[in-house]
Amino acid sequence: MSDDDRELDFIRKQLRTALPPWHDLELKTDLWPRMLRRLEETPVRFGWFETLLATSIVLVFAAFPELIPVVFYHL
Amino acid sequence: MRGHPFLRAYMAGVLLPTWFLPIGLAAFLIARVTGHIPAGFERAIIFPMAVVPNLWGIWNVFYVALRLRERVSIGLFGALLPVLLVPAGIVLAAALDLRFYTLRQAVVVLPVAMAVYYLAWKYGVAFANRIVEVR
Numbered sequence: 001m002s003d004d005d006r007e008l009d010f011i012r013k014q015l016r017t018a019l020p021p022w023h024d025l026e027l028k029t030d031l032w033p034r035m036l037r038r039l040e041e042t043p044v045r046f047g048w049f050e051t052l053l054a055t056s057i058v059l060v061f062a063a064f065p066e067l068i069p070v071v072f073y074h075l
Numbered sequence: 076m077r078g079h080p081f082l083r084a085y086m087a088g089v090l091l092p093t094w095f096l097p098i099g100l101a102a103f104l105i106a107r108v109t110g111h112i113p114a115g116f117e118r119a120i121i122f123p124m125a126v127v128p129n130l131w132g133i134w135n136v137f138y139v140a141l142r143l144r145e146r147v148s149i150g151l152f153g154a155l156l157p158v159l160l161v162p163a164g165i166v167l168a169a170a171l172d173l174r175f176y177t178l179r180q181a182v183v184v185l186p187v188a189m190a191v192y193y194l195a196w197k198y199g200v201a202f203a204n205r206i207v208e209v210r
Binding site for chain 1: 092095099102119122123127157160161164175176180181183184187188190191193194195197205206208
């Protein structure tokens with residue numbers, strides 16, 4: 001065993017004694033179903049007001065295309 | 076996920092403008108390469124790149140910290156942000172000597188930006204808030 005190997009071995013042993021062993025690394029439950037439930041619990045509703053707003057935005061951009069970069073500047 | 080509600084609110088607020096940024100940058104680069112944008116215009120990028128996402132995050136932190144959820148719709152609260160952002164954009168453009176943006180345009184842009192922000196906050200930021208369980 002070379003000096004380097006001995007030094008590495010020493011460091012390895014020191015690290016093992018310094019860090020407590022980890023148990024129970026696995027999660028108790030699968031989190032993905034909970035995530036899916038949360039995504040589905042409040043469906044996105046697009047009402048008449050939102051439709052009116054979106055249409056107005058499209059119309060303004062169509063009528064004044066020079067405003068598009070100015071709006072982008074604020075996004 | 077229970078701890079650090081303000082950090083989660085900040086991250087949820089920052090998410091949408093951060094996603095939008097590469098699209099904006101790509102549009103800017105294409106316009107720059109095709110010669111539709113004058114030289115020196117890249118200084119304007121600092122505003123959408125640094126100021127806007129941070130303000131979205133901070134604005135969402137205010138929404139959570141002030142417990143406005145029960146009183147004000149998140150869309151309405153988000154729509155108020157351009158009232159700060161548009162004047163800040165004008166000031167920065169003037170400071171950087173960028174003349175692409177006049178006061179008259181700002182007055183026209185403000186309601187459009189508010190409408191865009193209303194939709195972005197009502198659907199985008201609200202969605203991110205739900206995901207990170209910000210109440």
